Amino acid sequence: MATKPSRGAFIVIEGLDRSGKSTQAATLLERLQSRNIPVKFHKFPDRVTPIGQMIDSYLRSKSDLDDHVIHLLFSANRWELAATVEQTLNSGTHIVCDRYAFSGIAFTASKPSQIPFEWCRTPDISLPAPDLILYLDISPNKAKERGGYGEERYEQEEMQTRVREVYRRMREETMAVGSNRESENRPQWVEIDAGRSVEDVGKEIWIHVEPFVQPSGISKPIGRLWMDRLPSAGVTL
Ligand code: DGP
Numbered sequence: 692m693a694t695k696p697s698r699g700a701f702i703v704i705e706g707l708d709r710s711g712k713s714t715q716a717a718t719l720l721e722r723l724q725s726r727n728i729p730v731k732f733h734k735f736p737d738r739v740t741p742i743g744q745m746i747d748s749y750l751r752s753k754s755d756l757d758d759h760v761i762h763l764l765f766s767a768n769r770w771e772l773a774a775t776v777e778q779t780l781n782s783g784t785h786i787v788c789d790r791y792a793f794s795g796i797a798f799t800a801s802k803p804s805q806i807p808f809e810w811c812r813t814p815d816i817s818l819p820a821p822d823l824i825l826y827l828d829i830s831p832n833k834a835k836e837r838g839g840y841g842e843e844r845y846e847q848e849e850m851q852t853r854v855r856e857v858y859r860r861m862r863e864e865t866m867a868v869g870s871n872r873e874s875e876n877r878p879q880w881v882e883i884d885a886g887r888s889v890e891d892v893g894k895e896i897w898i899h900v901e902p903f904v905q906p907s908g909i910s911k912p913i914g915r916l917w918m919d920r921l922p923s924a925g926v927t928l
Contacts, residue, residue: 694853697910699729699785700903701819703777703878705858706795706827707851708843709834710885711892716789716829718893719900723785729848731779734771734789742768750843758806762799763901766814769795780913785904792818792916793826793861798801798845801853808857819915821878823903824865825896827885908916 702719703713707720716732723730738747742764748754749761756764769792779786792815799811833849840846866882881899885892901907 697783697908698913699780699783700823700899700909701780701786701788701821702823702825703788703793703821703915704825704827705789705790705797706885707829707834707854707858708829708846709837709840709890710827710829711785712789712827714889715825715885715892715896716787718889719787719896721902722893722897723787728752728786730904731774731784732787732789733772735791735794736765737768737772737773737788740768740771742771749843752844756800758799758804762795762806762811763814765795765799766792769815769818771816776912778862780819783908788821791821791824793824793858796850796861797854797857802859803848804873808860809920816917816920817915820916822909822914823899824878825899826862826880826882828858828882829885831855833886 698780704716704719706712713734716734720730720732736746736750737743745754745756746761746764746768749756749764776786782907792812795815796808796811799806831848833847834840834851845851862882863879864876883892883895883899
């Protein structure tokens, strides 16, 4: 029987639309469950909650909202589950999560309204931080060839090209070596070539995930996203 780790690992899968995130999340869950490793799955946006239903309606172009408003709803949708995420991790269960705050920045900052990157980050500051981000990289051209493309609002090649650029910026930022405590606690960002077969991508994902799901667990406390981006000097909150 598998022993419970000190806390579970928070593993996020990110990428462009049709990069294979949902398929890979399902494969990863199966792998973990077949080894009796405790794991829970989350997907953002969670379209079931009242906020999620508003997001769903927007994504399917059944309603229209100001770009700032929908951005804040996406963020609120993550905050709705933040306490549950923490409880789950602290109970020793791992989390596999399909999209998170990185999608929030990537998609909003890529819109023609040119909302600044830093504005997009702000509402998600201090959310529970993932330990590992698996970024499935695919060219927008290749993603377009995959089934179901174009059904929802953001599934256009030009938009996805900008989204990819913003993801690249976040990758560089996350991987940059900093000197302060917050940066030591930053998640690990792994870029995976998602243009390959489902099996090959799945195998590579497992190589990166395995060290995070050992029985010894994760010993460091759950991090908080982007705390180093809070205004500091002389500001009392
Ligand atoms: P999915 O259910 O994974 O297909 O995602 C739905 C769409 O919403 C997809 O085009 C990516 C986009 N999206 C996901 N999270 C956010 C977010 O936080 N903000 C914005 N603007 N878009 C997001």
